[in-house]
Amino acid sequence: MASGVTVADDVVKEYNDMKIMGRQDPKRRKKALFMHLSADFKQIEIDHTRALYMENCDGDKDIFKQLPDMVNCKEPCYILIDVCFAVGECKKQELVLLSWIPDTSAVKMKLIYSSSKDALVKKLPGTRHMWACSSTEELKDYVYLGEKLGATEIEGKPLCSRKT
Template sequence: MASGIQVNPQVVETFNQLKIKHDISYAIFSLSDDLTEIVVQEVSANGDYDEFISKLPTDKCRYAVLDFKYTLNDGGQRDKIVFFAWTPDTASIKDKMLFASSKDALKKQLNGIHTEIQATDLDEVEYEEVYNKVSSGGTK
């Protein structure tokens, strides 16, 4: 990993629990206090989308995974795993650089991501924006 930051095994375990058991609605990951690894910051078993968005800090970078549930035009229900790279404009340059340099290594360990959202402000994570990206097939 270019940044030297490791992925704590609990991050992968949490992601797999979300993906396989579907008993987690979202998980937010941050850097450890000593900036040596990506760790689980928060997990929610039944949080909705608005709650998830409210947990993203306005001045700190975060990674997150969300079991995004939505309804198709024909009434069918779907859910897709969305990976968020949250780097708000007000975060420090150091924070942004650490998150940018460790993102790809993290994603390689999280097999099953349907869509990635890179966002710097709340407009980019509005439900409709994410829905449009997820329902159009996502990005790898």
């Protein structure tokens, strides 16, 4: 379902900056880019009130512990996350588009965000991984994301599969 929502040019610019790793000081590179709909619901734009940088996610500063505190439990958003993971011995770093549409959002907001995601995906070519979450428990569940990525390790943590 098309919503008629467009994507702001600065979203595409930030995406390109995140995609090409050599453009910035590694510590000042964005780890997570937060986006939301404009007040008139016509454009997806950067949420300048929230951002996570690589330096905020070093050592014991786990991005999956920080994300639940950075989202609003009633307002949807999109988050582009730079995820480091391993598949066997092969280390990878790829962008994952997270669609945060909480269960507690108004029905209208859920519909608008769900139908607008395609416009964002089309403007961010090469984003191969999508992750949809509707509760903070799901945001903390990096094992699920790791399984979707086929990873044996994510953000330096070995995955323990939920399958027994």
